Amino acid sequence: MITLTIFVSLLSCATLISSFDDGPYYDVPPTYVWDVEHSFEPNNVDSFKPKGKINVKVGQKIHGFFNPVDKFSDHDMKLLKKCADADGWYKIRVFNESVQVFSQTRARLLIENGLAEVLKLKISNSGRLNGVFIKTPRSSLNEFRTTLEIDSSAPAPVPDTHLYIQKMEEEKAQRAKGGEKDTRSFFSKYWMFIVAAVVVMMVFTNDPNQGQAAGGGGGGGK
Amino acid sequence: MASALEVKVHPLVLFNIVDSYERRSEDPKRVIGTLLGIVDKNVVEITNCFTVPHNESADEVAVDIEYAKGMFDLYKRVTPWETVVGWYSTGNEVTAHSRLIHEYYSLECKQPIHITVDTSLKNNRMNIQGYIGSAVGISGKAQGVIFTPLDIDIVAQDAERVAFHTISQAKSLPRKVVSVRSDMEQVAKASEQIETMLEKVEDYVDKVTKKELEANPKVGRSLLELINSVPKLSAEEFDTIVNSNMKDLLMVVYLANLTKTQLMLKEKLIHCLYEDQVGKFDWRQQYIGKVQFAAFNQAGQFGKKVIVGSEENVIAALTVKNGELSWRQILENDDRLDTVLHLETAVVAISGGGKFVRAFTINQGFLLWEVNLQSEPEGTATGVIYGGRSEKVAVLANNRVWSVDTSTGRVQWTKTLTPLKSKFQKLINTDSSVTVLRIPSSGDTDVISYSTDGSRVAENTIKNPWMKTDSLECITVTTNVVCLESEKSRLYLLNAAKPHSYKEIVLSASTCSKNLNALFETRESLGSLFGFKKSSGSGMALIKIDGDKTKELFYSDNIVATSITKLNNELIIATATVENQEIKIRFFEYETGNEITSLQMSDIWPSYRKYPNELRVLAFKKKDGTTSVRVFIISDDLSLSMFIKNGGITWTREEALSNILSVEMVDLPxxxxxxxxxxxxxxxxxxxxxxxxxxxxxxxxxxxxxxxxxxxxxxxxxxxxxxxxxxxxDPDYLTRDDFNLHKMIVATTASMKLFGIDNLSGQILWQISITNAEVFDHSGKIALPLYIQRTTAHFPHPPVATVVARHATKAQSIFMTFNPITGEIQGSNDGVLMNYVPIQITQLQFVQEDYIAPLVIIDSSKMVHVYPTEGKNVVKEHANNLFTYTVDTTTNILNGYVIMQEDSYLVAAPSWRVDLMKNEQNITNIVAKRSIGTNYYLRYQEIPFSYMFTVSFLEHVHSQGVVLGDRSVMYKYLNPNLFAVTTSGVDQQGKSFISVYLIDGVTGNVVYSTTHKSALGPVQIVHSENWIAYVYYSVKNRQKRSEVAVVEIFEGKEQNNATAFSSFSVNYQPMFMTQAYIFSGHVSAMAVTVTEKGITNKEVIMALPTGSILALPKMLLDPRRPLVPTAESQEEGVLPYIPELPKLFEAMVNYNQSVYRVKGIHTAPAGLESTSLVLTYGLDLFYTRLMPSKMYDVLKEDFDYFFISAVVTGMIVVSVVTQKFSSRKALSRAWK
Known part of the structure; x- marks a missing residue:
């Protein structure tokens, strides 16, 4: 999964972002626009206010940027603090006419972590919006800022047969090469192992019960 | 006549004779014996012989006739087709005694042959001479026997010839030892021979052409014939033919060798369980499913049987004695069993709407034949046996009729019927013909009869409206069709043999007043009897058809099932009534309706059995003149019982267990x-x-x-x-053992029955039926959730379990609370009725004061309920910190909720939404992991919107991270709120795909998602600790194979929050490690072992459709397996990557105890950390213990306690003594 992020302060706007290996190919990349609204009421009654718009271009790469519509006013700030004191929820919803997704986080967390906010959008390979998640990374700016992070499907794992066969063939070739060099007889090459094996056998054949050990100690937590 | 006789002798006989001569005892001069063989018209083929001891003196001969008879009986057992054909003696002459012996043999067979074998080798030849004896004398009184010589041919079968050649080779060898040559040597030898022969011929031809030798026209002709017989081929062509033949041969040899090796390996590996351990820690129970067809069969040579066919497309034979499976045939899963017909020696099963018609032998259940009637069937098929003694099977499906010969399975004829407005739906055996009927509720009724050769015997159309009704319920009563019209006041009667004599019968007022509204047919097709009953509960009138009239035999309010059978050529009717937990079977005469009180029988009938549904009766007179009656009962709770007169109910099979929905293993107190x-x-x-x-x-x-x-x-x-x-x-039996290996398996089944099963023996200890209830059904996925609300750990409080079901008719739900150990129901037997239908049920981890973990229920109007209601305070205490979610598979929208308190109410406020785009894909699986305790969420239990998971205990994760080879730690991403969703769909290019999503249930954060292109479901997925593993079917690039993909999630080398996980503060990007493996074979269910503390390694358990259960170490599914092993990976013990997962035989935990149609696998921890208990359920049940890391926490049985304690005591003594010495020494040193 390749995700790139960029910080976008509420005042400015910027582009970004993600590319993935096997996304669909489009001649003209479709563009999606979603409205973003937020709500942070101490009494938990939703009252969503426009926050901005997200534009996303879906092509070989997914580009997206966040367009804020309004400043975060002092009044809003007070409301957010009030909400945090009541252990209320800071909600975000992203929608257009065909889809609506939303998520929430604790207002307290947002304030404690310095008001930085990352909107993680989950976008399907066909460019549809699946979900949103609010991250609150720790920041020391103490100033409201929103960042966009676009996340699409990870490449699916496939059995690595090609590499494995390649490796096997290399090994075979190496063995063939190695085989030519070493022309000693079997016994002259491995006499020490054979002697060791014989000694071990002689030691162990004395006790016939030794063979049926039930195999202990394989544990080890992971 | 005698001269026309042809005698063929096999070399084996001659060898036998010579051998017996060689081994004769000193005394007699010759050996005689019996010849065995086959007589076919004028050909006598002597295939075997044996010596008969005899004693000859000058004036008498004594033959051990007893011995000869005994030997012949023994031979008869081995080769039943051989008969006595004559006798032999050694020597070259027929002696005077021969006549006496010959006379004896002419009693044994019609025309005995006599053979003499000259073992004295006169003229250095072993003369073999045959004789046939014919009596001579004056008419009416035989005086003697003339032995007429016969010519004898020596014939040999291929095998004998080879053996003979091999043996004859030894003749010239000094040690007389010869070994059998291998195939290749044979070929070489034969080629050599051909070569020498060719050389000879060449030499001869050369000589003839050079005129050195005179041409022999005979040789010339045969040479010409020989040359003509070889097709003209170019050398290369010939080469290729020979080579390809050779290749084929080599391939066969290779494959044969491979199979042999495989078998040998299997033999070695499969015995990794010691033989005496088989069945010690595991058990298997085989089931049939919901029985639809049943009939007694007495013809079997291995005792009486009940042949049953079930809704699950399974055919089986149960022994009447103990109810065990005599044999079982599991047919296709996706087809339904339409009809089962019983022939004298075979069972014919019609399944899949006439897709397959198969015949199985009754004794063993072997497939006799199989025929495919139509590949794309529609609707159901009906079948009937017709044709009198010649027994043919007629099948009607989708407006076509087939006639199948029962001995060969050949389709004799097919007729396509004119498809008018409605289908032909009835098929009736009318003696030597078969009749099809179309009885629409409006329109004409058509009746067509065919004879056994397929010719149309009769065709009748009965003009509408002979019936005045809108809807019809029709049953077949022998050759009659009885229809009940919708107002339930009139019956229509039509005899298929005489269709124009149809009749309308207005039911009498007394019958009408009984509220009878359903027809009941007896399946035995004996007598013209049918039942007329209430659609539910008891109450049935028995009605007899007499010509074109009907006669009500009797009515009873208590009858629930009836059947008819034959006793001494008289028909008798059996009825079952259930009252006060007692079942009564009463018998009535068919002709008069009088009760036969002497046959009446009764036994206890527990209320959980509900009502008997169908009966089959077998009645017969025993040798001592008493009547023996066996009644086979199919009940509403799917159980099968055998009721024997004077013996009561001797056995019961709980077929409900073939469809288990949820399982829990409960600790014993x-x-x-x-x-x-x-x-x-x-x-x-x-x-x-x-x-x-x-x-x-x-x-x-x-x-x-x-x-x-x-x-x-x-x-x-x-x-x-x-x-x-x-x-x-024993009261002590149901108590916890030292290692908590003994548990109670609590299972809920689709037939609304709950079972308590002892996990050690597999015995059912209690059962409960829930009445008026049904399972939660959402687009074919059914569920009956089970929650353990209080475990046994809170003595003196008894354990508490709750099952939640839907009300059968109302929009209500039923909560049944019971003690999972004893099966005692708390409160009313009908459970607690709630006025809502839950869409989501979650069991809380927090407990009330009395240690009950309450259930939190969200109903369809998003109201929050708590069960039991006292649990509300606990929920309120944690409000705003409790989260849950629902998955709507019809819209693919996932909704998260937070439980909040508003005034005194609890509400579920929406907290997140994820939209998985219904127009692109369908949700196929939702799997939460067995959760780990944190305070932030509810455990997820889903009801109809999706699936249900039963999560009732905490899975412990012992280690927070993985220690790498370089001694650094990689921390696991242990998000307890994570659940996996799999979807399947078709993309814009028309290729199918499957997707996997990992979603956080608290925030709706899609943590991970991936899409496998060109892949198909069904996807099986396990979700545990920090990983998921799933199986799908890949169709990429013509490589069609199953693959297992693994995703492991790590936080990285630093741990974010070691004490408690919060879904809201996940501000880092977790690492995803993925890998896929090839798996040979499909997987029908998958699970992972769990142990008490999570220290033991895990095993992934896979149930394969072939019947095996495979336990793969999780280590093999590690995504970090390196292609090229490094020193670090070796240090850590990660296996090198091999794309294919091994399917080891020793990993098949159920060895030869195959289990089929596995639907789920339940794992539970034992008190012993090394051990995980596993129950697989589906059609069969299989229980076993798994020890993924072997039994590392138990001392071996032969541990030497005495030695260890002796050493320890010794050490203590020595240390005490030496202490004294050393202190004394130290003291003396100090004085110096």
């Missing part, structure tokens, strides 16, 4: 001694003195119980062979 001990610690508020007194009292009490216990044990061991049944009656 601790024994009384231990419980009292814990009671002592648990109580508080006593002062010191009273505590002391109490302690003394309990210890005295404990001592007393201990003494009792010991004495009971001693008396039991003296009685020694106490079976398991006795054990279960």
């Amino acid at each position: 601790v024994s009384q001694i231990q419980a009292e001990m814990e009671d002592e610690f648990g109580s508080s508020g006593y002062n010191l003195a009273s505590m002391f007194v109490k302690r003394l009292i309990t210890q005295l009490h404990q001592f007393g119980t201990w003494i009792l216990h010991i004495s009971a044990k001693l008396s039991k061991t003296s009685g020694s062979n106490s079976g398991r049944a006795e054990l279960i009656n």
Whole structure:
């Protein structure tokens, strides 16, 4: 999964972002626009206010940027603090006419972590919006800022047969090469192992019960 | 006549004769014996012989006739087709005694052959001469026998010839030893021979052409013939033919060798369980499913059987004696069994709407034949046996009729019927013909009859409206069709043999007043009897068809099922009634309707059995003149019982267990001694003195119980062979054992029955039926969730379990609370009715004061309920911190909720939404992991919107990270709120795909998602700790194969929050490690082992459709397996990457105990950390213990306690003694 992020302060706007290996190919990349609204009421009654718009271009790469519509006013700030004191929820919803997704986080967390906010959008390979998640990374700016992070499907794992066969063939070739060099007889090459094996056998054949050990100690937590 | 006789002797016979001559005892000069063989018209083929001891003196001959008879009987057993054809003797002449012996043999067979074999080798030849004896004398009185010589041919079968050649080779060898040549040597030798022969021919031809030798026209002709017989081929062509033949041969040899090796390997590996351990830790139970067809069969040579066919497309034979499966055939899963027909020696099964018609032998269940009638069937098929003695099977499906010969399975004829408005739906055996009927509720009724050769015998159309009704319910009663019209006041009767004599019968007022509204057909097709019953409960009138009239035999309010059978060529009717937990079977005469009181029988019928649904009766007179009756009962709870006169119900099969929906393994309560001990610690508020007194009292009490216990044990061991049944009656049996290996399996089934099963023996200890309830059904996925609300750990509070079901008719739900150990229901037997239908049920991890973990239920109007209601306070306490979610598979929208308190109400406020785009894909699986305790969420239990998971205990994760080879730690991403969703769909290019999503249930954060292109479901997925593993079917690039993908999630080298995980503060990007493996074979269910503390390695358990259960170490599914092993990976013990997962035979945990159609696997921890208990369920049940890391926490059985304690005591003694010495030495040194 390749995700790139960029910080976008509420005042400015910027582009970004993600590319993935096997996304669909489009001649003209479709563009999606979603409205973003937020709500942070101490009494938990939703009252969503426009926050901005997200534009996303879906092509070989997914580009997206966040367009804020309004400043975060002092009044809003007070409301957010009030909400945090009541252990209320800071909600975000992203929608257009065909889809609506939303998520929430604790207002307290947002304030404690310095008001930085990352909107993680989950976008399907066909460019549809699946979900949103609010991250609150720790920041020391103490100033409201929103960042966009676009996340699409990870490449699916496939059995690595090609590499494995390649490796096997290399090994075979190496063995063939190695085989030519070493022309000693079997016994002259491995006499020490054979002697060791014989000694071990002689030691162990004395006790016939030794063979049926039930195999202990394989544990080890992971 | 005699001269026309042809005698063929096999070399084996001659060898036998020579051998017996060589081994004769000193005394007799010759050996005689019996010749065995086959007589076919004028050909006598002698295939075997044996010596008969005899004694000859000058004037008499004595033959051991008893011996000859005995030997012949023995030979008869081995080769039943051989008969006595004559006798032989050694020597070259027919002696005077021969006549006497010949006379004896002419009693044994019609025209005995006599053969003499000259073992004295006169003229250096072993002369073989045959004779046939014919009596001579004056008419009416035979005086003697003339032995007429016969010519004898020596014939040999291929095998004999080869053996003979091999043996004859030894003749010239000094040691007379020869070994059988291998195939290749044979070929080489034969080629060599051909070569020499060719050389000879060449030499001859050369000589002839050079005129050195005179041409022999005979040789020339045969040479020409030879050359003509070889097709003209170019050398290369010939080469290729020979080579390809050779290749084929080599391939066969290779494959044969491979199979042999495989078998040898299997033999070695499969015995990794010691033979005496088989069945010790595991058990299997085989089931049939919901039985639809049943009939007694007495013809089988291995005792009486009941042949049954079930809704699950399974055919089986049950032995009448004990109800065990005599044989079972599991047919296709996706087809339904339409009809089962019973022939004399075979069972014919029609399944899949006439897709397959198969015949199985009754004795063994072997497939006799199979025929595919139509590949794309529609609707159901009906079948009937017709044709009188010639027994043919007629099948009607989708407006076509087939006639199948029952001995060969050949389709004799097919007729396509004109498809008018409605289908032909009835098929009736009318003696030597078969009749099809179309009875639409409006329109003409058509009746067509065909004879056995397929010719149309009769065709009748009965003009509408002979019936005045809108809807019809029709049954077949022998050759009659009886229809009931919708107002239930009139019956219509039509005899298929005489269709124009149709009749309308207005039911009498007394019949109408009984509220009877359904017809009941007896399946035996004996007598023209049918039942007319209430659609539910009991009450049935029995009605007899007499010509074109009907006669009500009798009516009873209690009858629930009826059947008809033959006893001494008289028909008798059996009825079943159930009252006050007692079942009564009563018998009535068919002709008069009078009761036969002598046959009446009754037994206890527990209420959980509900009502008997169908009966099959077998009645016969025993040798002593008494009547024996066997009644096979199919009940509403799917159980099958055998009721024997004077024996009561001898066995019962619980077929409900073939469809288990949820399983829990519940700990047994601790024994009384231990419980009292814990009671002592648990109580508080006593002062010191009273505590002391109490302690003394309990210890005295404990001592007393201990003494009792010991004495009971001693008396039991003296009685020694106490079976398991006795054990279960023992009150101490259902107590926890040392390692908590003994548990109670609680299972809910689709037939609304709950079972308590002993996990050690597999015995059913209790059962409960829920009435008026049904399972939650959401687009074919059914569920009956089970929650363990209080475990056994809270003595003296009994354990509590709850099952939630839907009300059968109303928009309500039923909560049934019971004790999972004893099966006692709390409160009413009908459960608690709630006025809502849950869409989501979650079991809380927090407990109320009485240790009950309440259920939190969200209903369809998003209201929050708590069960039991006292649990509300606990929920309120944690409000705003409890989260849950629902998955709507019809819209693919996932909604998260937070439970909040508004005034005094609890509400589920939406907290997140994820939209998985219904127009692109369908949700196929939702799997949460067995959760780990944190305070932030509810455990997820889903009801109809998706699936249900039963999560009832916490999975412990022992280690927070993985220690890498370089001694650094990679921390696992242990998000307890994570759940996996799999979807399947078709993309814009028309290729199918499957997707996997990992979603956080608290925030709706899609943590991970991936899409496998060109892949198909069904996807099986396991989700545990920090990983998921799933199986899908890949169709990429023509490589069609199953693949297993693994995703492991790590936080990285630093841990974010070591103490508690919060879904809201996940601000880092977790690492995803993925890998895929090829798996040879499909997987029908998947699970992962769990252990008490999570220290033991895990195994992924896969049930394969072939019947095996495979336990793969999780280590093999590690995504970090490196292609090229490095020193670090070796240090850590990660296996090198191999794309294919091994399917080891020793990993098949059910060895030869195959289980089919596995739907789920339940794993539970035992008290022993190394052990995980596994129950697989589906059509069959299989229970076993798994020890993924072997039994590392148990001492071996042969552990030498004495030695160890001796060493320890020795050490202590030595250390005490040496201490003394050393202190003395130190003292003396100090004085110096």
